Each structure stands twice: as C-alpha cells, then as structure tokens.
C-alpha cells in the first residue's frame with residue numbers, strides 16, 4: 030500500500046482529514062456570510078495551498094473567482110530563508126477587488142505578511158487571510174489571520190499540501206515528519 034510507505038516516515042498525525050474537512054466547512058459558512066453580495070477573489074498560494082483551496086472553494090455555495098500565485102521562501106530545507114520570491118504572479122487586476130488569500134500554514138509569518146502587503150499595494154478593496162494551520166511559537170512577525178483552522182506545535186509538519194523536499198503533499202492528514210527523514 031502506498032499509504033504505508035508514507036506513514037513509515039511520520040511520528041504523529043496532528044490533524045486528520047476529517048477534522049480538516051469539518052473546519053473548512055465551518056470557515057466556508059463564515060466566509061459566505063462575510064462576503065455576501067460581494068465579488069470574492071480567492072488567491073491560492075502555490076504549491077502548499079492547493080488542497081486547502083480545492084476543498085474550501087468546493088464548500089462555498091456562493092460565486093467566487095480563483096487565481097494563483099507562486100512564492101517560495103523555503104527551498105528544500107525546513108526553515109524559512111526569510112527572502113520571499115515571486116515565482117508566478119496573478120493574472121487578475123486587483124484594483125477594487127475583495128481578496129482572500131488562501132494558505133496552508135503560517136509558520137514564521139514572513140510569507141503571508143509580505144504577501145498581504147504586496148497585494149494591498151495593488152489597490153484591492155480588501156485583502157484578508159484564510160490559513161489552515163498556524164504555529165504560534167514560530168512567529169517572527171504578526172499576521173492578522175481572519176479565518177484560521179488550527180494552531181499547532183512548533184514542529185515540521187507535512188501532508189495536505191505541505192511538503193518536505195516536494196514529498197508528502199499527497200498525504201490526506203497533517204502529520205509530524207520523523208526527524209530521521211531529514212537529519
């Protein structure tokens with residue numbers, strides 16, 4: 030079984046697929062209410078946010094548009110370099126738009142604080158953040174997250190979009206990666 034091959038590299042499941050889907054349904058109800066009658070643009074941050082975006086968007090019963098940005102600050106390691114690079118920019122003009130950035134995780138906060146400021150500078154009407162996970166003990170900068178899934182301990186996690194060296198994104202749960210895999 031492929032699942033077993035991945036599971037051998039994990040120490041502990043932190044958030045199950047079921048918990049994730051339950052939480053995204055809750056957040057979707059709040060988002061529908063908060064943005065009722067508005068023209069919401071979801072901006073997914075490649076590649077980590079692909080699973081959150083796909084599941085959150087399908088929970089929403091209202092019209093939305095989706096666009097994608099690719100930024101990277103981690104490379105192949107387990108700590109942020111602090112330097113955010115745009116690898117792929119949006120196709121959408123943000124002037125006057127209500128934007129919700131969709132992310133998998135707030136770790137140091139460097140990616141999202143940079144991204145929120147960058148998108149605000151493009152003349153959006155609003156730029157809010159939805160993130161599935163946050164590590165409060167890893168924060169280097171404060172990020173004002175409007176829709177948050179779960180606070181988790183300061184451990185390197187994988188799954189549900191989150192990778193280590195591009196692997197484990199396809200794991201359905203969020204789990205702690207066993208240190209023997211990367212040390």
Ligand SMILES: O=P(O)(O)OC[C@H]1O[C@H](OP(=O)(O)OP(=O)(O)O)[C@H](O)[C@@H]1O
Pocket residue numbers: 074075076077078100101102103104109132133134135136137138139140141191192
């Ligand atoms: O709060 P921070 O410390 O900035 O970390 C969070 C960011 O790091 C990861 O992306 P990464 O740059 O690894 O790219 P990826 O999404 O393609 O995996 C993650 O998906 C977030 O975007």
Ligand code: HPA
Pocket residue numbers: 103134136184185186187191192193
């Ligand atoms: O804990 C993490 N795991 C995978 N990617 C990440 N990017 C920031 N933090 C993490």
Ligand SMILES: [Mg+2]
Pocket residue numbers: 077103191192
């Ligand atoms: Mg990553």
